[in-house]
Amino acid sequence: MTTAHETATAAPATGKAAAAAAPSMNVARAASLITLALLLLAPLFLKNFYIFQMTQWLIYAIALLALNILTGGSGQFSLGQSAFYAVGAYTAAVMMEIMGVNYVLTLPAAGLICFVFGFLFGLPALRLSGIYLALATFALAVAMPQVLKLHFFEHWTGGVQGLVIIKPDPPEFIKTIGVKMSQDMWLYYFTLVVGIGIYIASVNLLASRSGRAMMAIRDNQIAAAAMGVDVPLYKTLAFGISAGITGVAGALGAIAVAFVAPDSYTIQLAIALFLGMVIGGVGWLPGSLAGAAFMVFVPNIAESISKGLSGAIFGVILIIIIFLVPHGARQIAYMAQHLIGKIGKSS
Amino acid sequence: MLSLSKTRIAAVSTAVIAFAVTGGNALAQKKYDTGATDAEIKIGNIMPYSGPASAYGVIGKVQEAYFNKINAEGGINGRKIKFISYDDGYSPPKAVEQARKLVESDEVLFVFNPLGTPSNSAIQKYMNAKKVPQLFVATGATKWNDPKDFPWTMGWQPNYQSEGRIYAKYLMKERPNGKIAILYQNDDYGKDLLKGLKDGLGAKGASMIALEESYEVSEPTIDSHIVKAKATGADVFVSITTPKFGAQSIKKVAEIGWKPLFILNNVAASIGSVMKPAGFENGQDIVSANYAKDATDPQWANDPGMKNFDAFLQKYIPEANRTDGSVMFGYNTAQTMAIVLKAAGDNLTRENMMKQAANLKDIQLEGLLPGIKLNTSATDFAPIEQLQLMKFKGDKWELFGDVLSGEAGG
Numbered sequence: 191m192t193t194a195h196e197t198a199t200a201a202p203a204t205g206k207a208a209a210a211a212a213p214s215m216n217v218a219r220a221a222s223l224i225t226l227a228l229l230l231l232a233p234l235f236l237k238n239f240y241i242f243q244m245t246q247w248l249i250y251a252i253a254l255l256a257l258n259i260l261t262g263g264s265g266q267f268s269l270g271q272s273a274f275y276a277v278g279a280y281t282a283a284v285m286m287e288i289m290g291v292n293y294v295l296t297l298p299a300a301g302l303i304c305f306v307f308g309f310l311f312g313l314p315a316l317r318l319s320g321i322y323l324a325l326a327t328f329a330l331a332v333a334m335p336q337v338l339k340l341h342f343f344e345h346w347t348g349g350v351q352g353l354v355i356i357k358p359d360p361p362e363f364i365k366t367i368g369v370k371m372s373q374d375m376w377l378y379y380f381t382l383v384v385g386i387g388i389y390i391a392s393v394n395l396l397a398s399r400s401g402r403a404m405m406a407i408r409d410n411q412i413a414a415a416a417m418g419v420d421v422p423l424y425k426t427l428a429f430g431i432s433a434g435i436t437g438v439a440g441a442l443g444a445i446a447v448a449f450v451a452p453d454s455y456t457i458q459l460a461i462a463l464f465l466g467m468v469i470g471g472v473g474w475l476p477g478s479l480a481g482a483a484f485m486v487f488v489p490n491i492a493e494s495i496s497k498g499l500s501g502a503i504f505g506v507i508l509i510i511i512i513f514l515v516p517h518g519a520r521q522i523a524y525m526a527q528h529l530i531g532k533i534g535k536s537s
Numbered sequence: 538m539l540s541l542s543k544t545r546i547a548a549v550s551t552a553v554i555a556f557a558v559t560g561g562n563a564l565a566q567k568k569y570d571t572g573a574t575d576a577e578i579k580i581g582n583i584m585p586y587s588g589p590a591s592a593y594g595v596i597g598k599v600q601e602a603y604f605n606k607i608n609a610e611g612g613i614n615g616r617k618i619k620f621i622s623y624d625d626g627y628s629p630p631k632a633v634e635q636a637r638k639l640v641e642s643d644e645v646l647f648v649f650n651p652l653g654t655p656s657n658s659a660i661q662k663y664m665n666a667k668k669v670p671q672l673f674v675a676t677g678a679t680k681w682n683d684p685k686d687f688p689w690t691m692g693w694q695p696n697y698q699s700e701g702r703i704y705a706k707y708l709m710k711e712r713p714n715g716k717i718a719i720l721y722q723n724d725d726y727g728k729d730l731l732k733g734l735k736d737g738l739g740a741k742g743a744s745m746i747a748l749e750e751s752y753e754v755s756e757p758t759i760d761s762h763i764v765k766a767k768a769t770g771a772d773v774f775v776s777i778t779t780p781k782f783g784a785q786s787i788k789k790v791a792e793i794g795w796k797p798l799f800i801l802n803n804v805a806a807s808i809g810s811v812m813k814p815a816g817f818e819n820g821q822d823i824v825s826a827n828y829a830k831d832a833t834d835p836q837w838a839n840d841p842g843m844k845n846f847d848a849f850l851q852k853y854i855p856e857a858n859r860t861d862g863s864v865m866f867g868y869n870t871a872q873t874m875a876i877v878l879k880a881a882g883d884n885l886t887r888e889n890m891m892k893q894a895a896n897l898k899d900i901q902l903e904g905l906l907p908g909i910k911l912n913t914s915a916t917d918f919a920p921i922e923q924l925q926l927m928k929f930k931g932d933k934w935e936l937f938g939d940v941l942s943g944e945a946g947g
Binding site: 237238239240242243246336339349351352354443447448449451452453454456458459489493497498500501 | 586587624633637638640641642654658659661662724
C-alpha cells in the first residue's frame with residue numbers, strides 16, 4: 191500500500207532532481223516520464239496483492255479521467271458516473287460469462303455501449319445545467335443498482351447475486367518468450383496500456399478543435415454559440431465520450447475484481463469518483479492518478495487509525511486537503527514546478 | 538495357565554499399543570500452515586464497519602472482544618488469537634481487496650465470518666482457488682452449503698430458504714385453504730426467503746398466494762403496501778422484512794384493523810428493536826421462528842448461558858447493546874470458532890481447519906435455543922439447519938412445536 195502510494199506522490203519529488211540536473215528539460219515532461227517509469231517497473235518488485243491494488247488504482251484513474259473530460263473539459267457536472275461504470279462492468283461480465291467472448295473484445299464493446307448510453311442521456315441533460323444537471327445524474331446513479339436487480343434482466347445479470355467472472359490468464363506469447371507472469375501482473379500491464387492509450391487520446395482530444403469547442407462552452411456558452419460552436423452537439427458528445435471511457439474503466443474493474451453485483455455500483459462509488467476528481471484537480475488530467483490514489487488508499491489509512499471512526503477520520507483528512515490545497519494535486523504540482531524553477535534559476 | 542499368561546501378554550501388548558497410539562497422538566508433530574505458530578493463530582475477518590450495512594459492524598467488535606477473552610484466559614491450546622478485521626463498507630470490490638490483503642499481506646490462517654451475501658460471493662472463488670478457508674460466513678443465502686464445488690467455504694446460520702419452507706409447512710397445516718399476502722424486501726435476502734416459502738407451498742400453494750409485494754430498503758414507510766395487502770382480502774400475511782420495516786408492518790396491520798394470521802420472519806423477530814417499538818398489544822399471536830436466544834426475552838433471565846453472555850459483555854465489551862441481535866450473533870459465531878480451533882489441536886493446517894469445521898456433532902451453544910444443534914459433515918456444510926416456531930404472547934415469544942428442519946437445498 192505505502193509503496194504504491196509513494197509512486198503516486200514520488201513523481202514530482204524525483205522530478206526535482208532530474209530537472210536540476212538538466213534545467214533546460216521541461217519539468218512536467220520529466221515528471222511524467224518518471225511516473226511512467228515507476229508505473230512500468232514497480233510491479234516487478236511488488237507482491238501480487240499490491241499489484242492488484244495498483245490495478246484498481248489505475249482503473250479508478252481512468253474513470254476519473256473520464257469525469258475530468260466532462261467537468262474540466264465541457265463544464266458539466268455528473269454524479270452519475272457510477273451508472274456508466276456499472277453498465278461497462280456488466281457489459282464485460284455478460285459478454286465474458288454468458289456469451290463466451292474474449293475479455294479484450296469486451297472493452298471496446300463496453301466503451302461503445304456506454305458512449306451511446308451517455309450520448310442519449312446527454313440529450314435531456316441539455317436542458318439542465320450546473321447543480322440541476324448534477325441532480326439528474328444523481329438520479330441515474332441511484333436508479334442503476336435497482337435496475338440491475340430487475341427480474342427482467344435477471345437471466346443475464348444474475349440479479350442480486352451478481353456474476354462471477356473467470357480471471358484471464360496471461361496470453362500464450364508471454365510464456366513462449368520465457369517470462370513467467372501472474373494473472374495480476376498481466377492485468378496490471380494490460381490496464382496500464384489501455385490507460386496510457388486513453389490518456390494520450392484524451393490529451394489530444396482536449397487539444398483538438400473539438401476540445402477547444404468544449405472548453406469554449408465551459409467558459410461561456412453564449413460566446414461559444416456566437417462563434418459558431420454547435421453547443422448541443424458538443425455537450426452531448428462530451429457526455430458520450432466521458433461515459434464511454436468510464437465504461438471501459440468499469441469493464442476493466444469487473445475483470446480485475448472478477449465479480450459484478452448491483453451493490454458494487456451504488457451512489458457511494460459516484461460520490462467517491464466525484465471526490466477523486468476534486469482531489470486530483472478539476473480539469474487537470476494527470477491529477478486523475480492522484481485522485482485515484484486518494485480513493486483507493488486513504489480509506490485504508492483512515493481504517494488503520496481507527497476502525498469505528500474510519501468515516502470521521504476520512505472526513506477530517508478530506509477537509510484538511512480541501513483547506514490546504516483547494517485545487518488538489520494540481521496546486522501541489524504547480525507549487526512544485528514553481529519551486530523547481532526558482533532553484534533552477536538560482537543555481 | 539498357559540492360556541492365562543497368553544491373555545495377559547495380549548492385554549499388556551494391547552495396552553502398550555494403545556499407549557503408543559495415544560502417546561503418538563499427543564506427541565504428534567505440530568503442523569502449521571501460514572498464519573499459525575506455537576504462539577499465535579491469525580484469523581482474518583471482513584465486516585461493514587462503514588456504509589449502508591454498518592449496523593452489522595458490531596458483530597466484528599463482539600467477536601474481537603470474545604477472542605480477547607480467550608486470550609486473557611490463556612488462549613486456545615496455549616496459542617493466542619490475533620483477530621484482524623477489515624472494513625469493506627458492504628462493497629464487493631472492496632471485500633476482494635480486503636480478502637487479498639488478509640491472505641497475501643497479513644497471511645492469516647483463514648478468514649472467519651465475513652459478512653454479506655454480495656461480499657462473500659465476490660471472494661468465494663478467490664478463497665477456494667487459494668485454498669484458504671472461508672469459514673462460517675455471515676449470510677443466510679442458501680448457496681454456501683456446496684462442499685463439492687466450494688470445499689473451502691462454509692455457512693453458519695440457517696439459510697433463508699429453510700426458514701421460508703418452515704413457514705410454508707406451518708401454513709399448509711394451519712390454513713390449508715388460506716389466502717396469502719406476502720410483503721418482501723427487494724434484495725437477495727427477501728427473494729431467497731420468498732423462494733423457500735413458495736417452494737414449500739408447492740403447486741397447490743401457488744393458487745393460495747393472493748399478492749407478492751416488494752418494497753425497497755430506501756422507502757421511508759411501507760404503509761401503502763400493507764393497505765394494498767389487506768385489500769386483496771387475504772387472511773394470512775407474511776412479512777419478510779428487516780427490523781425497521783417489521784415494526785412498521787405490525788403497527789400498520791393493527792391500525793387498519795386487519796386481523797390476518799401474521800407471520801413475521803426471524804430477521805425482524807427481536808423483542809427489543811421490533812416488538813416493543815411496534816407495541817406489544819399490536820404484536821399478539823404473531824408467528825415467527827428462531828434458532829438463537831433473544832437477549833431481551835424475559836424467559837431467559839435465569840438461563841445459565843445467558844448469564845455467561847451477560848458476564849462476558851460486562852467485562853469485555855460493556856458498550857455493546859445487548860438488545861441488538863447482532864451482539865448475540867457475534868457471541869455465538871466466535872464460540873463456534875473457538876470450538877473448532879480447540880478441536881484442531883496442534884494440527885493447524887488449512888486442510889485440518891476445514892476438516893474440523895466439517896466434523897461438528899450435536900454442538901450446543903450457550904446462545905442457541907435448547908434443542909438447536911450444530912451438525913456438519915464432509916457433505917453437509919450448513920452448521921445450523923433447524924429452527925423452532927414461536928408465537929408472541931404478552932411480552933415474550935412462546936416456543937411451540939418441535940424443532941423443525943427446513944430440508945435446505947438448491
